[in-house]
Amino acid sequence: MADNSRPARPVLGQNQYGKAENRVVRITRDGATHHIKDLNVSVSLSGDMDEVHYSGSNANVLPTDTTKNTVYAFAKEYGIESAEQFGIHLARHFVTSQEPIHRARIRVEEYAWERIEHSGKGAHSFVRRGQETRLTQITYDGSTWEVVSGLKDLTVMNSTDSEFWGYVKDKYTTLPEAYDRILATEVSGRWRFNWTDDEQQTPDWDESYAQIKAHLLRAFAETYSLSLQQTLYAMATRIIDHRDEIDEVRFSLPNKHHFLVDLEPFGLKNDTADGAVYFAADRPYGLIEATVLRDGCEAKIPADLTNL
Numbered sequence: 599m600a601d602n603s604r605p606a607r608p609v610l611g612q613n614q615y616g617k618a619e620n621r622v623v624r625i626t627r628d629g630a631t632h633h634i635k636d637l638n639v640s641v642s643l644s645g646d647m648d649e650v651h652y653s654g655s656n657a658n659v660l661p662t663d664t665t666k667n668t669v670y671a672f673a674k675e676y677g678i679e680s681a682e683q684f685g686i687h688l689a690r691h692f693v694t695s696q697e698p699i700h701r702a703r704i705r706v707e708e709y710a711w712e713r714i715e716h717s718g719k720g721a722h723s724f725v726r727r728g729q730e731t732r733l734t735q736i737t738y739d740g741s742t743w744e745v746v747s748g749l750k751d752l753t754v755m756n757s758t759d760s761e762f763w764g765y766v767k768d769k770y771t772t773l774p775e776a777y778d779r780i781l782a783t784e785v786s787g788r789w790r791f792n793w794t795d796d797e798q799q800t801p802d803w804d805e806s807y808a809q810i811k812a813h814l815l816r817a818f819a820e821t822y823s824l825s826l827q828q829t830l831y832a833m834a835t836r837i838i839d840h841r842d843e844i845d846e847v848r849f850s851l852p853n854k855h856h857f858l859v860d861l862e863p864f865g866l867k868n869d870t871a872d873g874a875v876y877f878a879a880d881r882p883y884g885l886i887e888a889t890v891l892r893d894g895c896e897a898k899i900p901a902d903l904t905n906l
């Protein structure tokens with residue numbers, strides 16, 4: 599007869615551990631000309647980690663402190679060629695050097711710096727670029743790689759060539775149809791590479807990033823927009839059409855609403871055609887999100903980009 603006097607031990611589910619947000623700045627000197635790489639690297643490992651949870655045995659646990667040290671040591675020993683290359687190197691190291699570790703996920707944020715032009719000696723002065731943050735996430739389980747890169751906080755605006763009309767109207771609808779409006783958003787995007795650890799086929803990660811950013815910006819600027827949804831699809835499609843290394847793109851686009859201010863009380867006509875004054879609302883905002891896939895490919899980027 600089963601002994602029901604004590605409940606069965608709860609079972610450990612998905613678990614991972616590592617050191618999050620290792621801020622690493624690597625300077626490379628080329629004579630008086632210095633180069634800078636500024637990253638925020640998060641390491642997350644999983645594998646045979648039941649015992650540390652069940653009994654507290656640390657026999658399989660590579661300390662998170664060691665993972666932090668590895669990030670800094672690799673930055674010095676091997677340098678940082680690109681966020682992706684650095685993440686791949688770290689992921690491979692953790693999975694291949696530690697038997698109990700079966701999977702590594704490395705997330706990298708990269709902050710861009712540009713040179714301060716000046717007439718003095720040396721090239722070692724930088725100003726942080728205020729635009730977007732570059733992102734990558736590398737996952738490796740000993741056989742399969744997944745590289746998803748992207749960006750966040752890239753704010754863009756079209757001051758015309760945007761309309762929104764013909765939508766569903768019910769008793770709660772008050773939005774006036776717009777035939778000439780501002781379209782502004784803060785782009786958060788991710789793109790998944792079809793790279794499979796083939797040395798011959800390894801993309802130039804920095805060039806790929808620069809090209810993808812240029813394509814999405816151009817598509818934003820060149821699309822005459824009837825909705826932010828249509829613009830999103832155009833941006834993602836342009837990446838897939840031009841970049842063979844990408845199979846999947848996901849965007850999360852807040853619609854940064856700009857409302858015409860009512861200036862009638864002051865006897866002023868506030869008309870778009872004439873150059874208008876807007877109230878830039880910060881919230882609430884429409885949130886338009888979608889994945890676009892190369893034909894025949896599977897969606898793997900999570901729906902909620904904050905989970906990536």
Ligand SMILES: O=c1[nH]c(=O)c2[nH]c(=O)[nH]c2[nH]1
Pocket residue numbers: 762773824825826827853884
């Ligand atoms: O581009 C837009 N898409 C919408 O779905 C929407 N809804 C809304 O109120 N304004 C807009 N704009």
